[in-house]
Amino acid sequence: MKTYLVTGGAGFIGSNYVKYLLSSFDDVRLVVLDALTYAGNLGTISKDIDEKRCFFVKGDICDAVLVDELFKTYAIDVVVNFAAESHVDRSIENPRLFLETNIMGTQNLMDVARRYWVTGKDANGYPTWSPQVRYHQVSTDEVYGSLGAEGFFTETTPLDPRSPYSASKTSADLIVKAYIETYHFPATLTRCSNNYGPYHFPEKLIPLIIRNILSGKPLPVYGDGTNVRDWLYVEDHCKAIELVVRKGRVGEVYNVGGHNEKQNIEIVRMTIDTVRQLMEEQPEYQSVLKTDLSNISYDLIQYVRDRLGHDQRYAIDPAKINSELGWLPETPFAEGIVKTIRWYLEHQDWVEEVTSGDYQKYYEQMYSKR
Ligand code: NAD
Numbered sequence: 104m105k106t107y108l109v110t111g112g113a114g115f116i117g118s119n120y121v122k123y124l125l126s127s128f129d130d131v132r133l134v135v136l137d138a139l140t141y142a143g144n145l146g147t148i149s150k151d152i153d154e155k156r157c158f159f160v161k162g163d164i165c166d167a168v169l170v171d172e173l174f175k176t177y178a179i180d181v182v183v184n185f186a187a188e189s190h191v192d193r194s195i196e197n198p199r200l201f202l203e204t205n206i207m208g209t210q211n212l213m214d215v216a217r218r219y220w221v222t223g224k225d226a227n228g229y230p231t232w233s234p235q236v237r238y239h240q241v242s243t244d245e246v247y248g249s250l251g252a253e254g255f256f257t258e259t260t261p262l263d264p265r266s267p268y269s270a271s272k273t274s275a276d277l278i279v280k281a282y283i284e285t286y287h288f289p290a291t292l293t294r295c296s297n298n299y300g301p302y303h304f305p306e307k308l309i310p311l312i313i314r315n316i317l318s319g320k321p322l323p324v325y326g327d328g329t330n331v332r333d334w335l336y337v338e339d340h341c342k343a344i345e346l347v348v349r350k351g352r353v354g355e356v357y358n359v360g361g362h363n364e365k366q367n368i369e370i371v372r373m374t375i376d377t378v379r380q381l382m383e384e385q386p387e388y389q390s391v392l393k394t395d396l397s398n399i400s401y402d403l404i405q406y407v408r409d410r411l412g413h414d415q416r417y418a419i420d421p422a423k424i425n426s427e428l429g430w431l432p433e434t435p436f437a438e439g440i441v442k443t444i445r446w447y448l449e450h451q452d453w454v455e456e457v458t459s460g461d462y463q464k465y466y467e468q469m470y471s472k473r
């Protein structure tokens with residue numbers, strides 16, 4: 104039995120990972136640490152918290168005293184760091200918070216882990232580590248910058264972040280790499296492409312579009328809609344992370360991607376088509392509509408002012424994780440997008456809950472300017 108500290112476990116990917124671990128492995132006990140920012144929602148994982156195999160602690164990854172207390176109380180073996188400010192548009196408005204959480208939070212977690220996990224020194228003065236410990240940094244393909252029409256990001260692509268968000272994630276990666284080199288710190292990193300699936304906060308493209316379609320609101324497409332993202336179903340990402348935590352080589356970076364490039368405008372059109380199709384096939388879904396079914400059409404698409412510094416294209420080459428660890432994406436996009444949209448149609452209570460705070464204010468501030 105190993106005890107995992109899962110940070111950011113009440114957010115989108117972290118909560119999916121918590122559910123995946125609890126349902127797939129008997130040899131793990133989880134401590135979820137989450138500050139419950141606007142992006143975290145305790146209700147998302149409340150059924151998973153049982154105070155036996157899964158504990159929840161509300162708190163900040165930057166809080167050294169709290170993180171120390173967690174290592175002492177729970178004897179943490181593995182840290183999987185999802186906690187972050189994750190939305191590029193918000194990083195353009197308020198970069199500082201991104202630097203604090205994403206960089207200093209990462210450094211704080213590693214420093215506490217270092218104190219608890221070190222077992223001694225080798226002949227060259229490097230720290231030695233308990234064999235069962237592991238730190239895993241959940242990173243992003245955005246650290247590699249932006250691609251033109253051709254090519255893929257590999258693990259050796261130079262780092263070239265272009266937004267405050269991606270600069271903060273890149274800085275965190277560099278701190279992790281520095282600990283690996285300097286202390287032989289037992290860490291791994293994964294850099295993943297865009298995720299989609301259940302529990303995705305509706306500030307991000309796909310859940311925002313679904314939410315707006317259901318109320319007949321305009322669907323904001325930045326620029327000309329030709330920017331490309333490489334979409335991966337969230338559970339496939341969770342599986343990749345767990346494979347790296349268990350079998351990945353210490354010190355290594357693994358790229359994770361869906362081999363599923365789509366222009367934003369294609370995503371928006373597919374989402375409109377799929378919502379309509381599901382509504383027609385299963386008329387009971389129409390009960391969640393706040394508009395007439397006939398309004399759900401491409402006419403809702405509204406091209407708006409582009410994101411500042413908008414990266415043109417991301418595309419991951421996942422050959423390394425495939426050849427070393429046998430990982431491949433399992434969920435074809437056509438299947439994943441239907442599953443996702445069904446989930447949203449059936450969980451409007453969750454959407455209401457997570458958008459009940461400042462969401463409306465955020466939305467107006469962000470989109471009325473465009
Ligand atoms: P999210 O915004 O949905 O969730 C982030 C979670 O972290 C929230 O629950 C929030 O409350 C928590 N959090 C924020 N600041 C915190 C702090 N200081 N202390 C403790 N908890 C804090 O994000 P997500 O989309 O689930 O992303 C998770 C991780 O995966 C991030 O590190 C992100 O950079 C990375 N990532 C995301 C994607 C994607 O497509 N969403 C792709 C690749 C990598």
Ligand code: DAU
Nearest residue numbers: 189190191243244245296297306307308323324325330367
């Ligand atoms: O690539 C991985 C990254 O994917 C993660 O590291 C980030 O945490 C995650 O938020 C995501 O970043 P993106 O900026 O790619 O995701 P977002 O959903 O915000 O936007 C996807 C694309 O859609 C992007 O090209 C911008 C565009 N977009 C987004 C929104 C919110 C629109 O056209 N309209 C919108 O309203």
